[in-house]
Amino acid sequence: MRSLGDIPHRLQTQDDRLLVLVLATSAHRRDQLRDCVTQEAPDCHVHMVDSYLDAMAQAPYLPMHLLILDMSMDNLLVPAFERFLSRAAPQARLHVFDDAQDPPYSPVHAAAGLAEPLSLVSLRSAVRGFASVLREQRAG
Numbered sequence: 001m002r003s004l005g006d007i008p009h010r011l012q013t014q015d016d017r018l019l020v021l022v023l024a025t026s027a028h029r030r031d032q033l034r035d036c037v038t039q040e041a042p043d044c045h046v047h048m049v050d051s052y053l054d055a056m057a058q059a060p061y062l063p064m065h066l067l068i069l070d071m072s073m074d075n076l077l078v079p080a081f082e083r084f085l086s087r088a089a090p091q092a093r094l095h096v097f098d099d100a101q102d103p104p105y106s107p108v109h110a111a112a113g114l115a116e117p118l119s120l121v122s123l124r125s126a127v128r129g130f131a132s133v134l135r136e137q138r139a140g
Helices: 027-040 052-061 075-088 107-111 118-139
Strands: 018-023 044-049 065-070 092-097
Touching (some): 027 065, 027 118, 044 052, 052 065, 065 075, 092 118
Parallel strands (some): 018 065
16 A cells, blocks of 8 residues: 555645545455445545554544444444544544445345445544534534
């Protein structure tokens, strides 16, 4: 993945687009999370990282952003990572994506009116909420 020096300068300064940093190691999961984010906030810039160290190196230098953490990476590090962000990158908003409790998706879920697993519903809600707050701050 890219280092901090490789991040385009516009991400380190003000930009009209929303910034979402996705921390995931699996290519499939990165695609899934990126697709979900771009569907909810098509005007955002999604930046992918594949390690806690990359995210920790970049988050303090980025403007207000939403950091999506894939819980399947290593859930033991999540509390320490949250503490780090609260001190070093208070402008970062964290959403922990955890689909471990999602039941296997099946036609029964669709029949019950569930269009997708609850973890994705929660992620979509977090992205919409972040986008709304950031747009209000920029407008006001």
